[in-house]
Amino acid sequence: MKRAFIAAITIVGIIAVRMILSLSLSEQAAEIFCRVSLSFLFFYYICTLPRARKHDVQ
Numbered sequence: 001m002k003r004a005f006i007a008a009i010t011i012v013g014i015i016a017v018r019m020i021l022s023l024s025l026s027e028q029a030a031e032i033f034c035r036v037s038l039s040f041l042f043f044y045y046i047c048t049l050p051r052a053r054k055h056d057v058q
Contacts, residue, residue, distance in 0.1 A: 003045075007041070007045065010041060011038075011041070014033075014034060014037050014038060014041070015034075017033065017037075018030045018031075018033060018034045021033055
């Protein structure tokens with residue numbers, strides 16, 4: 001539950017930064033930031049999944 005809440009807050013933060021970047025720089029810069037940050041978030045949670053399950057079992 002805690003991991004899902006942190007992920008939701010992170011996604012809201014990414015969306016807020018994307019909106020700010022699209023207004024201040026350009027839509028392309030905001031899109032690149034969004035793709036890179038969401039990919040990083042996805043792979044971070046995929047890589048920490050086995051560790052999280054290991055700790056839940058013990």
